[in-house]
Amino acid sequence: MAGQTGPRAADRTLEVLELVAGSPSPVPAKALARSLGCALSTAYALLAPLTERGYLVRTDGGYALGYQVSALHRAFQRQMGLTDGIDDLLARMRQATRASANYVAYQGDGLVIADVRTVAADGDQRPELTVGVDPRFHAYAHGKIALAAAGPAARRRYLEQPGLRRFTPRTIASVDRLDEELRRIRRTGVALDVEEARTGLACLAAPVLGADGAVIGSVSLAVRPEDLRARRHQLIAAVKQAAREASPAHPS
Template sequence: MAGQTGPRAADRTLEVLELVARATGPVSAKALARGLGCALSTAYTLLTPLTERGYLVRTDGGYTLGYQVSALHRAFQRQMGLSSGIDGVLARMRQTAGASANYVAYQGDGLVIADVRTVAADGDERPELAIGVDPRSHAYAHGKIALAAAGPAARRRYLEQPGLRRFTPQTIASVERLDEELRRIRRTGVALDVEEARPGLACLAAPVLGTDGAVVGSVSLSVRPEDLRARRRQLIAAVRRAADEATEAGQPAR
């Protein structure tokens, strides 16, 4: 790759960052070269500008993420409208409801998970939330919020790929049933799933709005199905209140 420039070089540079980010500790240049499938000299060619610009730091054990990554994350949070107030909203919702509280931020067409925050309740089941496109969006309450808010073209893309896979016997796997469910969510402002994504897990979610009134994320509670049945009204009220607070927390100060 010596002398390689342009998109390919940029792609390899991003691969280096991703490899270091996935590691549990410092990564040596030799390990990075193996991961990239390139010569050690090529790895050093990629590592040098990343280190000089502060995106990586070289330690005795190898390379770790640098201070500029933290700066990027703060900028990302600012652009997404994520403030420290979100964490307080989740803590209050978890205390009020006695259940794990989650915040999911959406990006792009609304069907990409850009950020996840969780305040866990001991012993409670929690959804397996990951950054990126989640093929279980139609099964989780937070995903239904995103689908309900997404435009027709985005929903159509989701139906085509990854499609309505069935994860449990309760998963909605019919376009007609999903459309009906999304209309109900737009009408009521609350999404529910009861063992649709995972057995033994129920979730309920409400949308968080940005400054332009568009849905930018959702807050949700994760409970056991029997708990949802016993405290449905209380939990719905809690998630609605938290969504209003999270929306306010993301607005500019007046």
């Protein structure tokens, strides 16, 4: 493959898949070659196995994601326990609390967001939930749940990179204050943030436990700060109950 073999070829192949996935429309081979900084023949050599195996499909406008991506996503959902029941639970939360309801699944050392589900109506307040490593974990309620459950080494890596950045004047930017907050979360089983990640947004979250008792995700509600102050106890009770129902060990 134009002199590329082994890990480098695999890395380039994944880069092609990511480029196509990140495009709103099919991507021509020439555009992929330009993005990769490689010859057109190399781009075609990378595209061939992806197309043959169904991860990409060739259209008149270029290359788009293929059916195997959908199969991978379904397998990922099964492994993460992300069943249709999660969506039903979030819909019930949304209806009962009149707030944006969210589910975040953690992976790896617990500080990587693997998947996100949200049920919200137009005009609802909602956090900016992104898959991957999020530098706002210490500012959002769902991120504090992950930090509270993470081991010392994982928390230390987070404090070193990305670190405690400020996003609003209310963001916790002190290690001592964060440690105190995480101890409170472990004690009470609920995390709060009031305009720490974004002005005008308040969130509360509770941990979802796997069959072994480890934290595998969280459910959260997003409201306006004044709404949290007015309905604090109701919202905390709702998010804790939803987290119990979302836990795989919860009796059906």
